[in-house]
Amino acid sequence: MPKDGAYGHPYIPNTSPAARRRMLAAIGVASAADLYDAVPTGLKLKRPLDLPPPIASEYALRRHVEGILAKNKSCADLLNFRGAGCWQHYVPAVCDEINRRGEFLTAYAGWSYSDHGKLQAIFEYQSLIGELVGLDVVSTPTYDMGAAANSAVAMACRLTGRKRILVPASLDRARLSQMRGFTKPFASVIEVAIDKKTGELDRKDLTAKLAADTAAVYIEVPSFLGIVDAGAPDIVKRAHAKGALAIVGVDPSTLGVLEAPGNYGADLVVGELQPLGMHMNGGGGQAGFIASRDEPRFVDEYPSFLISLTRAPESGAFGFGVGTLDRTSYHKRHAATDYYGTTQWLWGITAAVYLSLMGPAGMRELGEGIIQRAAYAAEHLGRIKGVKAPLFTGACFKEFVVNFDRTGKTVAAINKRLLRQGIIGGKDLSHAFPALGQSALFCVTEIHDRAAIDRLAAALKEVLS
């Protein structure tokens, strides 16, 4: 600041001359600048930072930032059919009402007594996810589903003492990149082919690659390409037969209608929380979780905080604490095999709100309605000349692959034309999965009514005519 006490800003109290004088006198220095006596003079910046001029009034600041954001066209303006790991679902008002509450929004590292409510909300999120996936241990939120998958495959390597991880060749390339980066020092990631017709995991290729050195088979239900692989329980069995762990990645919005992976033997389940009440936030809505059976050997390997229910001895009141903190990187430091930090808990709280609102009936209706809409959409798109939809015969939930090879047009060109009509077409797969030709991954959720789907079909028809 120019001079002690010469600066006033709504975010910074204690800049009045009187306050300054009192504080400086208490400390025994003449100016705040004197407090930097440990910093070598040569290191100190001799000029003001060259930053844009400040926008002092809140009104003008708002105008400035909102003016930039106005250059966006959001999915509130456009009709969106893109998912691919971040899905547009309806966000109940109560979800936003709770996660904007200042108490939650601005809390941080308080524990059992100062942040009792935060811990209870997170315990409830763990509990409700536990019900969805059919397992007794659920982690506090992770950065995203990819981080959860990374931690899970690393846990499997430590638990089995093995170093190879099998994943479907249909895995999202970004997630594969995350996993290859994370496992580079300790394991190799091997892709198992998918069946060209069904889109399911190629069981022959799985048999060929599943070996005595396989730590884990990681599959996703539904897969990145939208397939609900009927063989998932069988894949779990095959992994177990070779002494490998079975890890299942889920989109929890499916679990009102799809079986809980814990019930078909999955050792570890990971998933993405974003569909449970989070706006897409340009990708900032992501958060993940890890779940397992309640066995100390599993719990010992979690990198995350785990919130446990406990009681007050006298009154019997419920309270909460972090279980076995000494297994985390906060205690292990250089001996850590994984790490944890500030990880999207606000979205964990929101997921608890969402699942509490939805209940079993809401989750079932959501799932059934999405399956019906996606089926309707695929069928209608498939009627357009040259369009193959769905490309695969395997079952779908909310996403399905559409192939445009016989239209003679690229997905890029088609999406460009759709955008002109205010429609965000499917995610272009032609670069990430060249074997699929000109294909796109379309996403349909409960926000799409028949008119929206019919509008997409009509627009595509026009674009391709």
Added chain:
Amino acid sequence: MMRRVEQFQAARWAEPLIMQLGTPGERGIIPPAPDEQIRKAAGKASARVPASLRRKAPPRLPEASQQTVLRHFTRLSQMTMGVDVTPDMMGTCTMKYSPKVNDHIARLPQLADLHPLQDESTIQGLLEILYRMNRIMCEIAGMDEFTFQPASGAQGIYANACIIRAYHASRGELDRRREIITTAFSHPADAATPAVAGFKVITLFPGEQGYPELDALKAALSERTAGIMFTCPEDTGLFNPKLPEFVDLVHKAGGLAAYDQANGNGLLGIIRAGDAGFDLCQFNLHKTFSAPHGSIGLGCAAVGVKKHLAKFLPNPVIAFDGKTYRLDADRPEAIEKIRAFLGNVHTVLKAYAWVMSLGAAGLKAVAETAVLNNNYLLAGIARIRGASIPWPANPHHRLEQVRYSWEQLAKDTGVTSDQILVRMVDFGIQHYMTSHHPMLVPEPFTIEPGESYSLDELDECLEILRRISDEAYTQPDLVKTAPHRAAVPRLDEAAVDDPAKWAFTWRAWERKHAAPAD
């Protein structure tokens, strides 16, 4: 004017778990149903689910009305001490004011309802914010390029370790450069994440002045050195005046120097990582740059690098031709993806708005006020019975935080730092942080006031610590049996570490504690 802290009483709702609320048949929301024609055309949904994967029993989720759910979570929020409610001066956390207006802007559909894979032409505003903030961070840090992909400080440090790994691999030296050096009073992630990235980690311990000496560094350096994860000031608040020599020696050994600036709130506009010679650095936008901490996340680490490392930043980066912004992912030497999509972009937006409100003079005022507030508290705490400030021989002022000790008080009264921490909550203030591991300071407590608290609030914090010290000397059991006025009474804390008793879900609790009384 100061609050009468002894009259505080936390909300104590004795709120049941959400799993215990409601009645079968109740519900909180109705999802939009597909219309008749869709249902007819598609047929029964269950017929479209493979028999092997059809859900046999519905998930045991709550069945509760909307108001029941709203009230429940509102009550839980009232039993949570966010910064909007009460001062939180937890050391290492930089709990400053998160301006409301920034949160309001971030919740607009123009950001909240953006899909991360939208066509670049439709997200020009988002890319512009990211680009502008990148330029701002480069100026603040003296770096050449930033990424905002990592979603926390720990993930940011991990990204730094991955960049160091990629750098040495690109020079064919990774096989022999297997060691990363860090310091004992840095965040545990400075040791943990390089280990996760495959490095052997060497930890430097503090010398007589409270920070590592150059000799310790020299002994650790070798042809095996890949780099250093340096924090300055460390969690002690002591600035190591030998910082330039540390960077220089690491460079001479062929290593890279990364500056963990999670503790950088006192240094905005004062020194810059780039000017000090660092190759990489990292700031936490949810700490120093005011974005809310979100009950432990939504974080963002801004990771900055010098030019020679820019090619290793994770994909995509934002390119600007003077007219249009675009995402560039065609960068073959980029490290693998750290987080999905572009990271917590709403957190970046809030940080951008904060910087734009303050400007250069404002940022410097933030730093100086944070240091002033901290030294004011230090002067007060130095006079509290039983409290001490480690390394009294070090003549320099602390910067933005201090790791104190209750060693004397514990010796005199048997009351520990952990117990005082709990007692603080009885006075309606968020508790302090003790210490990260390793616990080198006996009975540690770490306080970082930041720039946002008024003089009254600083005095209130001192008053509370003074009262608790008095209590420890006069009626120690009162402190040892705390809390008394918090949202819950003292808990069975050992149970959460006992495999027979811990319960990380309600279903586990029901199984282990056979007859749930509630």
